[in-house]
Amino acid sequence: MKTYGIIARFDTTSDLLHAAEKIRDAGFKDFDCHSPFPVHGLDDAMGLKRTTLGYLIGAMGMTGALFGFGLQTWIHLIEYPMNISGKPFFAYPAYAIITFELMVLFSAFGAVFGMMYYNRIPRLHHPVFYSEKFSAVTSDAFYVSIESSDSKYDDNQTKDFLKKIGGKDIELLQDENE
């Protein structure tokens, strides 16, 4: 049987935060916290770096703006010049709206698909679902999972460590069919 990792339950958000801090300080990298709602301060407690998604969105937005402005300039100056209410061909104030809209559209694409890439979705299955009790995380339980891919991971030592920091219902994630 292959072991994917280990999970432990905590009862309150503050327990979860303290546990995350201890796991972080113990040097684990491949671990995650699961809670029914967003917990303030969890990013710091887990030692997560800030996402670079914002820069991706910014770059996409700039691309969109340049594309929108370039598209209109090309149409009105080269491809299909047309006199519209006596305005000059290069009537850049009129380009602002489509430039803006394409900036928003590209930013939104950047945000949605970038978020999916960073979160590694779509993903149809995750080892934590091998646990029956884990489903309580969607209503009233807080779980910590440490994955076996972590270099510091060891079945028994990690189990003892989680017990020491106050974890309950400690379970090894194993695929029974394999």
Add this chain to the structure above:
Amino acid sequence: MNLDPKLYTYHSKKSNNYILIAVGLILLLVAFFTGSSSKEFYFSYLTSYFFWLSILLGGIFFTLVHHGFSATWSTVIRRVMENTIVLIPIFTVLFFPIIYGMEKLFKWLPNHYYWLTHNFESDHLIQQKLAFLNEESFLIRAILYFLLWNVITISLYKMSIKHDETNDHSILKKMNLFSMSPLGVLFFVSLTFAGFDWLMSLDPHWYSTMFGVYIFAGSFLVFLAFLTFTLIRLQDQGYLTGIVSQEHYHDLGKYLFAFTVFYCYIAGAQFYFIWYSNIPEETIWYLHRWVGSWKVASVMLIVGKFVIPFFTLVFRASKRNTKLLKFMTLWIIAIHYLDIHWIVMPTLHHHDVHLGLYDLMTMIGFGLIFTGSFKYIMSKNALIPINDPELKNAINHRNN
């Protein structure tokens, strides 16, 4: 929760504040007595007056929003807001020179100097607007605006101070209901019409339905800059340590960023509609601002009020950096003066920017009166609402 009273008791020498106010008043009086016969003085006075007033108008909006939504995070900064807006009575008194110099400012008055050489009756556009733009209704509206603004600011300030003294939480509920009452809507109406009356009607042929929102966007932005700057200054002097944190500056920075974009959106929309439709009496307003050195001022406005703050404040790190915020807030305040100057002055100087002595005197005069009375008001009460039940949560406020 126990806070050291030293952190929120502002000390400022009373005599210093009186001197500030007195010097400011003397400056305004000197300017008035030397310039009351020239139109330059009134235009400068109106510019400086509206610049300083707009800080208060933005403040009234933010205070109403804070109480109306029973906001948590802004509880730590709400007293500074209330201390700002309660200066409205002073600005009510300082409005009188504008009434006195009306016929030098507003072309829609039949006794404006322009009509000495031109025929008032033959100006069809102004004739059509006389039902709204006449001396009596102008004065009645001005009285109504100031009545409303005084009622809002003084009531909120008094209730807030009373809550400090009595710790009676029903007062908070009262402030909440007061801010959610139709007074808030009326405030927006008054702000819009004050912008129409005092700034837009300087060029009575011109009109823009966006103008009220434009004034609001500018006012709120400059108030946010003023508020952030004041908080940073207070912390530099050792007040509010551990009470106002980076998290609050981050939120204020978000507001500054958001309303930089909002201002640009409104200013842009106003321009595009006029540019598209190309109607002479509308486009002339922008044409006046696109000749000679006014063109430089217009470009400076676009770059200084949008491009620079946008690309500075867009980053998270810059919203949490008080040194940078201090510079940016001063920048926004300075560029807001250019904005008001750009709205008012082309009516007087058609071809080029003139920064005269009266501009300087009235700006410094108002500034000294504002600073002196603001410091005086701040030293009268605690810098935070000490009994507010949300205070603890507000101090511990976090962004993530």
